[in-house]
Amino acid sequence: MQADSAAVEEVPVWLEVNGEPTVTWMCTPDQLEELATGWLHGEGYIETMADLIRLRPCATDLGFWADVKPERVVFVKRENKKRVLASGCGAVSTFLADPPALKHAPARGEAPAPDRMRVLFKDVFTRGDRYNETGGIHAAALTDGERLLFHAEDIGRHNAVDKVVGAAVIARQPIVGRGLLVTGRISAELAYKAARAGLAWVATPSVPSTLALTIARRSGIILVGRAVSGAPHVHRPEA
Secondary structure: OOOOHOOOEEEEEEEEEEEEEEEEEEOOOOHHHHHHHHHHOOOOOOOHHHHEEEEEEEOOOOOEEEEEEEHHHHHHHHHOOOOOOOOOOOOOOOEEOOOHHHHOOOOOOOOOOOHHHHHHHHHHHHHHHHHHHHOOOEEEEEEEOOOOEEEEEEEEHHHHHHHHHHHHHHHHOOOOEEEEEOOOOHHHHHHHHHHHHHHEEEEEEOOOOOHHHHHHHOOEEEEEOOOOOOOEEEEEOOO
């Protein structure tokens, strides 16, 4: 009788940018406009909503046509990043920066104290409707260090991050200097998304990867592992 509630929904959603097929996500089918907007932001196609001319959903399929300023497409192609398979997204092909090519940046802010961090994560888990139903999903939240600003769940941890970043972009709310809470490990792609967004810190109850640490140290981001434990692991950027 409870078989259906023990599964989490997963569907393909495609995106074309200026008429070219660009990406297909395997994702949880909600907050899809936020997902598309956040992904465009993370890949450099847009910086603000002013760069997104139009985002049109397909009426007969799960997908979007995005029209962005042509100069942003030129910018992305000029970066000439290698296409890789991200550790957290299986066969979903994504772009990943070459860490040595990242410019050194100063620290962007300080992470909250451990007690406040645990309160923030408690709110993340309290809001997790799908997590509470199935346990088989990831969550992410943008925060100012005092409260959650945007929250999302998705079968893919990177999708959840794109959703909260996209929600902030759509709402025209500042992202630079904010914090990011994630429920899974901090992978290289996630750290790169945080660097692109200008986040000050990223925290997880799990741990970061070695490549994520390299990216964070160079880009001025604090990573906090074991964030809900009595002894969080705080990894600070290079001086």
